[in-house]
Amino acid sequence: MSQGESGIELDTSLGYMLKAAASALHSALEAVLKPLGMTITHYSCLELLAQRPGLSNSELARGTFVTRQSMNVLLQALERQGLVVRPAQAPVGRALPTELTDRGRSQLKVASAAVRRVEQNMLAGLDAGEQEQMRRLLTACIAALTEPPTPAT
Amino acid sequence: MSQGESGIELDTSLGYMLKAAASALHSALEAVLKPLGMTITHYSCLELLAQRPGLSNSELARGTFVTRQSMNVLLQALERQGLVVRPAQAPVGRALPTELTDRGRSQLKVASAAVRRVEQNMLAGLDAGEQEQMRRLLTACIAALTEPPTPAT
DNA sequence: GCCCGTATGTCAGACTTCTGACATGAGTCA
DNA sequence: TGACTCATGTCAGAAGTCTGACATACGGGC
Numbered sequence: 001m002s003q004g005e006s007g008i009e010l011d012t013s014l015g016y017m018l019k020a021a022a023s024a025l026h027s028a029l030e031a032v033l034k035p036l037g038m039t040i041t042h043y044s045c046l047e048l049l050a051q052r053p054g055l056s057n058s059e060l061a062r063g064t065f066v067t068r069q070s071m072n073v074l075l076q077a078l079e080r081q082g083l084v085v086r087p088a089q090a091p092v093g094r095a096l097p098t099e100l101t102d103r104g105r106s107q108l109k110v111a112s113a114a115v116r117r118v119e120q121n122m123l124a125g126l127d128a129g130e131q132e133q134m135r136r137l138l139t140a141c142i143a144a145l146t147e148p149p150t151p152a153t
Numbered sequence: 154m155s156q157g158e159s160g161i162e163l164d165t166s167l168g169y170m171l172k173a174a175a176s177a178l179h180s181a182l183e184a185v186l187k188p189l190g191m192t193i194t195h196y197s198c199l200e201l202l203a204q205r206p207g208l209s210n211s212e213l214a215r216g217t218f219v220t221r222q223s224m225n226v227l228l229q230a231l232e233r234q235g236l237v238v239r240p241a242q243a244p245v246g247r248a249l250p251t252e253l254t255d256r257g258r259s260q261l262k263v264a265s266a267a268v269r270r271v272e273q274n275m276l277a278g279l280d281a282g283e284q285e286q287m288r289r290l291l292t293a294c295i296a297a298l299t300e301p302p303t304p305a306t
Numbered sequence: 307g308c309c310c311g312t313a314t315g316t317c318a319g320a321c322t323t324c325t326g327a328c329a330t331g332a333g334t335c336a
Numbered sequence: 337t338g339a340c341t342c343a344t345g346t347c348a349g350a351a352g353t354c355t356g357a358c359a360t361a362c363g364g365g366c
Contacts, residue, residue: 009204010200010201010204010216012288013272014272014275014276014284014287014288014291015178015182015268015271015272015275017288017291017292017295018171018174018175018178018291019175019178019218020218020291020295021171021175021291021294021295021298022171022172022174022175023218024294024295024298024299025168025171025172025294025298027298028298029168039322041322041323047163048163051162051163056344056345057344057345057346058343058344058345063163065172065173065176066322066323066324067323067324067325068344068345068346069323069324069325069326069345069346069347070322070323070324072345072346072347073322073323074322076346090330090331090344090345092331092332093330093331093332093343093344094329094330094331094332094343094344094345095331095343095344095345096344096345115168118168118298119166119167119168121297121298122167122168122294122297122298123167123294123297124297125293125296125297126290126293126294130290131167133286133290134167134287134290135165135167135170137279137283137286137287137290138167138170138171138173138174139170140278140279141174141177141178141275141276141279142170142173142174142177143278144274144275144276144277144278145174145177145178145180145181145271145274145275146177192352194352194353209314209315210314210315210316211313211314211315219352219353219354220353220354220355221314221315221316222315222316222317222353222354222355222356223352223353223354225315225316225317226352226353227352229316243314243315243360243361245361245362246313246314246360246361246362247313247314247315247359247360247361247362248313248314248315248361249314249315
C-alpha cells in the first residue's frame with residue numbers, strides 16, 4: 001500500500017480531496033435536479049440570472065465555469081423553452097442582456113429549494129465558525145490558482 | 154445588486170465556492186498537463202496505478218470520478234500507447250488488474266512533478282494547521298454528501 | 307444443484323462540452 | 337480618420353463523457 005513516494009499521496013492530497021468533494025456535490029445535485037428535468041449548468045444559469053439580471057452570454061459562461069460556446073448552446077435551448085429572453089439586437093456593443101421569464105423564475109424556485117437542501121445537508125456537521133473558515137480557505141486557494149503563477153516576493 | 158433573496162447567495166455559497174475552486178484547479182492542471190500531451194483523467198489514472206498497482210477498470214473509474222465506460226475508453230488508449238498493461242484473461246472473476254509499464258512510470262514522473270507544483274502553489278498561503286483543517290472540512294462534506302441523505306437522529 | 311442479485315468488461319449511440327474560426331462592435335492611440 | 341486590440345456572439349467540427357444494453361463471473365439462499 002506504500003511503495004510510491006515519488007507521486008502525490010492521494011489520501012491526503014488536498015487537490016484530490018477537492019476534486020472528490022466537488023464530484024460528490026455534483027452527483028448529489030444531479031440526483032435532485034434530474035427529476036426536475038434540469039442539468040446543473042441549466043440550473044446554475046437560471047440562478048445566476050436571478051441574482052444578476054441582464055448578464056450576457058459570456059458573463060454567464062464565466063459564472064458557471066464553462067466556455068461561452070457551451071453557454072450559447074444552453075441559452076438557445078433555454079430560450080426555446082421560454083425560460084429566458086434576449087433582445088434581438090444588442091443595446092450596446094454585441095452583448096445581449098439576458099432576463100428570466102416568469103416561467104424561468106418559477107422553475108428556478110423549485111430547483112433552488114432542492115439545491116439549498118443539498119448544500120445544507122453537506123454542511124450539516126459544520127458549525128458557523130467552521131463554515132466561515134472553509135470560505136476563507138477556499139477563497140485563498142482560488143486566489144492562489146488564479147493570480148500570477150508564482151510571484152517571487 | 155441585491156434583489157433576489159429567495160435563491161442561494163452565490164458570493165457566500167460554499168457549494169458555489171467549492172465548484173469555483175475545483176474549476177480553478179482543473180484549469181491550472183489542464184494548463185500544465187497539456188504541454189505534456191496528457192489530460193487530467195489520463196494523469197489521474199496513471200497516478201492511481203502508481204500508488205495502487207493492479208487496480209481494475211471499475212476501481213480506477215471510481216478513483217477518478219468517471220464511469221467505468223469512460224475509463225474503459227481511456228485504458229484502451231493508454232494500452233495502445235504502451236503506458237499500461239492488462240492480462241488477456243482475468244485471474245479471478247472478470248476484473249483485469251492493470252499495471253504501469255516503464256514508459257507509463259516515466260511519463261507519470263514528469264506529470265506528477267508538475268501537478269505537485271500546482272498543488273503547492275494553491276496551498277502557498279496556508280500553513281500546516283490550515284491545510285489539516287481544510288482536510289477535515291472537505292472530509293466532512295464528502296461524508297455528508299455520500300452517506301444517507303438525511304438520517305433523522 | 308439452481309436461481310438470483312451484484313459486480314465487472316465491453317460495445318454502441320447520444321449528449322455535452324470543448325477547440326477553432328469568423329464577423330461584429332467598442333475603445334485606444336497615433 | 338484609420339489601424340490596432342479586445343470582447344462578444346455564433347457556427348462548425350472534434351473530443352470526452354454519459355446512458356443503455358448485453359454477456360460473463362462470483363456469491364448467497366432456497
